[in-house]
Amino acid sequence: MGSLVEKARAVQNLFLELEEEAKTFHQEGGMGCLSGCGFCCSNPKVPASPLEFLPLAFDLESKGIADEVAKQLALEEEPGSCVVYRKLSEDGKKGFCGNYAQRGLICRLFAASARRNQKSGKKELITCKPLKEERAQAFRKVTEKINDSMDVPIAAHWYTRLADIDDHLNQLYPINQAILLALELVLTYRFYTQEEERTAL
Incomplete structure (x- = not known):
């Protein structure tokens, strides 16, 4: 595949496909994440991978905050929770995606x-302890x-589709490192494309 923009678009198209499948599954199964x-x-x-966060990186770049977020992530001494996650409780267990x-x-x-259990071959829903309990x-x-x-x-099917891009x-x-790498790719891409545009003038 060609440019970074084309790859980001391909990732977005993949997400749209998954969204349709997931919507149908949620309607039939009623097992979405717990609110909040x-x-x-x-x-x-x-x-996570830098590839799956290219759309986020381009979005932050278009809002003029990609450089600021990248600097914030680069200063992390230890990997933190997702940079776009907004905590609403002290322990971080309550919150929302920003x-x-x-x-x-x-x-x-x-x-x-779902994933397939390697021993039994049965499908297992990929979920968390709170959802299983509640x-x-x-x-x-x-x-x-x-x-x-x-x-x-x-899940394996969608990861294979992503790898094909x-x-x-x-x-x-770790998720913040993946986001940082995606941001660095986008910032570098934008720098060189703008440089080419300036040179062409």
Whole structure:
């Protein structure tokens, strides 16, 4: 695939496809994330790739804050929780995404996809402890349904589709490092494209 912009568009198109599948699954299964829960978002070790955060990086760049956010992330001594996550509780377990429209693939797959158990071959919903505990009965029903006839996005399929866009940029890092790398790519890209435009004048 060509330029960084084209790759970001391809990622966005992939997200739109997934959104349709996830919407259908949520309507049939009723197992979306708990409202106001930030249990996963507060975890600094969430694995993500620069590729899935290219749309976010371009969005922050268009708002004129990409450089500021990149500097903030570069100063982190220890990986922190996602830079766009907005905490509403001291322990960080309550909150919301500050840029939900541009969230990464990992965020989109959680509670909306399944993986296959390597031993049993059965599908397992990818979700968290709070959701399993608070909606235990619904969780059991959905688990039965996805192993019967209910369609569910399979996480591995979407990761393969993402890798097809650019396998090199699909390497996994702690989430803030992945976002920082995406921002650096976009800022460098913008610098050189603007330089070319100035030279052409």
